[in-house]
Amino acid sequence: MVLKMKVELNHICKSFGNVRANHDISLTIEAGTIYGILGENGAGKSTLSKILSGFITKDSGKILLNGIEVNIQTPADAIRAGVGMLHQDPLDFPSLSVLDNFMAGRSTLSKRRIKSNTSRSLLIKELRQLSVTFGFDLHPNDRLANLTVGERQQLEILRLLSLGVQTLILDEPTTGISASQKTALFAAVKQLALDGKSIIFVSHKLEDVEELCDRLMVMRQGQVVGEAEVKGRESAELAASLVEMMFGRELAIPAKHEIAIDKTETALTINNLNIEGDRLSLQIDKLTVASGEIIGLAGLEGNGQQLLLLACAGLLKPKSGSIRINNMDMTHRAYRNFRKAGIGYLPADRLQDGLIRGLTIHEHFMLRQSNSGFFINWSGTRKITEHAINTFNIRGKPSSKVEKLSGGNQQRTQIALLPDYLSLLLMEQPTRGLDIESTLWIWKQMIERCERGMMIFFVSSDLDEILQYSDRILVFSGGRVSQPMDAKTLTVDKLGQAIGGKFE
Numbered sequence: 001m002v003l004k005m006k007v008e009l010n011h012i013c014k015s016f017g018n019v020r021a022n023h024d025i026s027l028t029i030e031a032g033t034i035y036g037i038l039g040e041n042g043a044g045k046s047t048l049s050k051i052l053s054g055f056i057t058k059d060s061g062k063i064l065l066n067g068i069e070v071n072i073q074t075p076a077d078a079i080r081a082g083v084g085m086l087h088q089d090p091l092d093f094p095s096l097s098v099l100d101n102f103m104a105g106r107s108t109l110s111k112r113r114i115k116s117n118t119s120r121s122l123l124i125k126e127l128r129q130l131s132v133t134f135g136f137d138l139h140p141n142d143r144l145a146n147l148t149v150g151e152r153q154q155l156e157i158l159r160l161l162s163l164g165v166q167t168l169i170l171d172e173p174t175t176g177i178s179a180s181q182k183t184a185l186f187a188a189v190k191q192l193a194l195d196g197k198s199i200i201f202v203s204h205k206l207e208d209v210e211e212l213c214d215r216l217m218v219m220r221q222g223q224v225v226g227e228a229e230v231k232g233r234e235s236a237e238l239a240a241s242l243v244e245m246m247f248g249r250e251l252a253i254p255a256k257h258e259i260a261i262d263k264t265e266t267a268l269t270i271n272n273l274n275i276e277g278d279r280l281s282l283q284i285d286k287l288t289v290a291s292g293e294i295i296g297l298a299g300l301e302g303n304g305q306q307l308l309l310l311a312c313a314g315l316l317k318p319k320s321g322s323i324r325i326n327n328m329d330m331t332h333r334a335y336r337n338f339r340k341a342g343i344g345y346l347p348a349d350r351l352q353d354g355l356i357r358g359l360t361i362h363e364h365f366m367l368r369q370s371n372s373g374f375f376i377n378w379s380g381t382r383k384i385t386e387h388a389i390n391t392f393n394i395r396g397k398p399s400s401k402v403e404k405l406s407g408g409n410q411q412r413t414q415i416a417l418l419p420d421y422l423s424l425l426l427m428e429q430p431t432r433g434l435d436i437e438s439t440l441w442i443w444k445q446m447i448e449r450c451e452r453g454m455m456i457f458f459v460s461s462d463l464d465e466i467l468q469y470s471d472r473i474l475v476f477s478g479g480r481v482s483q484p485m486d487a488k489t490l491t492v493d494k495l496g497q498a499i500g501g502k503f504e
């Protein structure tokens, strides 16, 4: 028997203080369909998803599953009702094994505590079977911390399925994963829909929604601004109408950026660099970068791109070779010397490595200013914070805790906190999870900085972003690095082949 679940949300409202995150939201998702939710950063997509999956309680409105009203107060209530959510920021346990993570949440469903070896072995069997069904390569005894974002996501989907979920909410699942993991994910999602499951797919990427969804709705400032059928629509026409719904206007995508760089002015030189990571070692024979240049680092996640960024940030000592920046040999210098030399780092995991959970925007600016002694100048930094919130268009107040900001606003805050002058900026996934408007805005800021001489190394799993913004591209594959390729002469196809390891 195929279990099917129709989901109806009626007049859902939720406010946080005076922010109306969801206002009078009604929608119906038929069983066996994939329903897209699009919308700019802060539109209220995650809030709505969390209400349905019990992580947030609504202020008012009704949730009906197969026509029957349900009372979902906690994630366990949601799982019991058959609704599970894959979160935008992973909620798993990195220090535990794959199997332990797979088992998480089971005790809320059954009175029996599942501890005996037999049940462990049954679960191993189930995990293996599910992995095979969906073509995932997960091993029960691996430590979760050693998995890529895409693999952790695959595990979480399998965990939810094994808990009996009939409605699966995926909150921006394609932002941190490789192209092949995306293909595997989409195939799995399509299979689940065929099996009668209802899928809610939250995304910023029009092409993903177009490829996957049957229907979609667009949210703006907490409200539904439109619903559309996806299947059978002509792509350009659908895209234009969606962008207009999302932002209330059309966005001009800039032509590929060109900065007049004096290529003779070498600002960074790498010679015979060898860096040992946990899983692979990276070798770069020679690389010279001119001031103002943008170098895109392409490749599947975990192929050495991050090792290069860490070494250039002074966070990982190379085994051999040298890094010179602005005629200074930085190779064996301490991290603080790298900071002094104007090297900045924008990490991918904004709440883990970039910002401090629990602290407000104001407190982050306090920390940035506070290296001049013990005196804490609250009112002075409040002005600086307010100014930054205005200049960088951050939707939040000085007193907003950073973890409560939407992804786009967290990234704007990270950028606002960067020193005014940098010689080299290292960025991981700079626009992961951001809407088109924020993406364009962030790159505009970066290009202005490059015009003043700042170099950029950036890692992105979005090939279009790599091609659009890089001057030259390095492709990483298993610790090998390609010769720098001129972004002007590359196509997505050629880049894809290089990422697959086809380069000399």
Ligand SMILES: Nc1ncnc2c1ncn2[C@@H]1O[C@H](COP(=O)(O)OP(=O)(O)OP(=O)(O)O)[C@@H](O)[C@H]1O
Pocket: 016, 019, 020, 021, 039, 040, 041, 042, 043, 044, 045, 046, 047, 048, 088, 395, 404, 405, 406, 407, 408, 409, 433, 435
């Ligand atoms: N726990 C919370 N406390 C206070 N405000 C919140 C909380 N969660 C969300 N908000 C606010 O509600 C609004 C909607 O946020 P939400 O995270 O739902 O947006 P989103 O559409 O998922 O954005 P993104 O695309 O950036 O992920 C934002 O203004 C956000 O700052």
Ligand SMILES: [Mg+2]
Pocket: 045, 046, 047, 088, 171, 406, 407
């Ligand atoms: Mg969100």
